[in-house]
Amino acid sequence: MEASDLTDHISRRFNKDLEDLRNHVLAMGGLVEQQLSLAISAIVSGDSELGLKVAEDDYKVNEFEVSIDEECGRILATRAPAAGDLRLIVAIIKTITDLERIGDEAEKIGFLASKLAAMDRPSDSYRELKTLGHHVAHMVRDAMNAFARLDVEEAWEVVREDERVDEEYESIQRQCITFMMEDPRSIKRVMNVTWCARSLERIGDHAKNICEYVIYMVQGRDVRHTGVPEGTKSDS
Amino acid sequence: MEASDLTDHISRRFNKDLEDLRNHVLAMGGLVEQQLSLAISAIVSGDSELGLKVAEDDYKVNEFEVSIDEECGRILATRAPAAGDLRLIVAIIKTITDLERIGDEAEKIGFLASKLAAMDRPSDSYRELKTLGHHVAHMVRDAMNAFARLDVEEAWEVVREDERVDEEYESIQRQCITFMMEDPRSIKRVMNVTWCARSLERIGDHAKNICEYVIYMVQGRDVRHTGVPEGTKSDS
Numbered sequence: 001m002e003a004s005d006l007t008d009h010i011s012r013r014f015n016k017d018l019e020d021l022r023n024h025v026l027a028m029g030g031l032v033e034q035q036l037s038l039a040i041s042a043i044v045s046g047d048s049e050l051g052l053k054v055a056e057d058d059y060k061v062n063e064f065e066v067s068i069d070e071e072c073g074r075i076l077a078t079r080a081p082a083a084g085d086l087r088l089i090v091a092i093i094k095t096i097t098d099l100e101r102i103g104d105e106a107e108k109i110g111f112l113a114s115k116l117a118a119m120d121r122p123s124d125s126y127r128e129l130k131t132l133g134h135h136v137a138h139m140v141r142d143a144m145n146a147f148a149r150l151d152v153e154e155a156w157e158v159v160r161e162d163e164r165v166d167e168e169y170e171s172i173q174r175q176c177i178t179f180m181m182e183d184p185r186s187i188k189r190v191m192n193v194t195w196c197a198r199s200l201e202r203i204g205d206h207a208k209n210i211c212e213y214v215i216y217m218v219q220g221r222d223v224r225h226t227g228v229p230e231g232t233k234s235d236s
Numbered sequence: 237m238e239a240s241d242l243t244d245h246i247s248r249r250f251n252k253d254l255e256d257l258r259n260h261v262l263a264m265g266g267l268v269e270q271q272l273s274l275a276i277s278a279i280v281s282g283d284s285e286l287g288l289k290v291a292e293d294d295y296k297v298n299e300f301e302v303s304i305d306e307e308c309g310r311i312l313a314t315r316a317p318a319a320g321d322l323r324l325i326v327a328i329i330k331t332i333t334d335l336e337r338i339g340d341e342a343e344k345i346g347f348l349a350s351k352l353a354a355m356d357r358p359s360d361s362y363r364e365l366k367t368l369g370h371h372v373a374h375m376v377r378d379a380m381n382a383f384a385r386l387d388v389e390e391a392w393e394v395v396r397e398d399e400r401v402d403e404e405y406e407s408i409q410r411q412c413i414t415f416m417m418e419d420p421r422s423i424k425r426v427m428n429v430t431w432c433a434r435s436l437e438r439i440g441d442h443a444k445n446i447c448e449y450v451i452y453m454v455q456g457r458d459v460r461h462t463g464v465p466e467g468t469k470s471d472s
Contacts, residue, residue: 065461066458066460066461069458093329094329094333180420184423187420188413191409222302
């Protein structure tokens with residue numbers, strides 16, 4: 001084998017490693033999206049069993065995190081990647097932490113769903129949680145799409161979306177407080193609604209974090225803590 | 237210069253880089269501890285200005301995170317560290333994310349302190365938040381000590397401590413619900429107490445995460461999601 005063949009071979013192997021790694025992150029993202037979507041269904045439909053199933057399945061998300069982490073360590077140790085490849089791996093190490101935390105929040109929502117299922121149900125079947133839930137589920141999906149396509153514009157869109165999620169969350173909290181003051185017998189139940197809204201709001205934060213890593217990965221620029229730039233649409 | 241001198245020189249420079257990096261993480265930890273401690277004081281003493289000062293100063297924690305992150309990237313790219321050194325850097329990349337999130341929670345507690353300062357104050361000056369706050373501040377300090385000394389035994393101690401913090405947190409939440417049911421006029425105020433307890437509980441989680449990275453760093457073994465082993469004291 002010629003030296004240049006060997007180099008080609010190594011570089012093909014390396015690309016294959018990175019491609020596998022990216023696919024594993026996308027698969028983990030897919031699982032997390034599914035967990036979130038089932039957790040929201042469990043709340044809306046008052047399905048206690050489904051809620052507990054989501055909580056129980058969180059170990060699958062954790063297993064993904066540990067195995068992808070090992071994969072990153074192995075690539076760093078054996079390939080000593082540079083520049084863009086290195087940024088990809090650092091971004092993945094951070095991304096899977098956020099995905100795992102989204103899984104944790106879905107687990108909490110699953111538990112809360114099983115509690116809420118055993119209590120009085122409001123006539124609107126927790127419409128406001130459903131709306132917020134779909135909103136953040138959309139953010140998670142868009143964040144994973146931005147990751148898959150290295151799409152900086154889509155990543156900024158998710159970062160901006162998080163502000164709207166925060167407003168929606170604040171409005172639910174105000175409603176909950178009003179509701180508890182009007183009917184103190186509802187306090188125990190409504191507290192579960194506030195915890196659920198809180199978990200959903202945090203999922204939005206995690207989706208935003210992932211998008212910030214995508215921007216860092218593509219542009220080599222750390223945009224955390226800098227605020228959303230004006231008119232990113234026309235800039236990019 | 238002889239080749240061996242050059243190797244020595246490079247390895248001394250590398251050790252210096254790693255030492256600097258560790259010191260920066262410890263300095264960031266010190267700042268975060270201080271922010272947390274001031275946030276707790278602001279709650280207990282009803283000091284609105286102090287609370288807002290803590291919230292305002294969160295940017296300092298963020299700056300630390302960005303600069304240490306860059307330092308890690310530079311070392312990974314230029315030194316291609318292996319084995320234990322590589323684990324150190326991966327652990328640091330994760331640790332500073334958790335430190336930054338502890339800073340975020342301290343910021344939230346600062347804001348809540350300024351809100352609570354403007355409301356009726358209970359005669360016990362939020363004793364239960366003070367106790368929980370000191371408990372988690374202790375965990376953060378122990379986590380940073382475990383990091384500084386690579387002390388696996390101390391790291392396990394913090395992981396175990398987190399279970400006690402969770403119990404304390406649950407008990408505060410139950411008290412809050414009882415309180416709101418007995419006196420619905422207190423709902424707005426008590427909701428701020430529950431948010432504050434929630435932030436403190438999350439800080440405990442982050443301290444625990446940091447300790448899990450310490451164990452990974454020292455033992456090269458991922459202990460997340462595995463539960464606390466029995467009798468780690470005698471094992472280690």
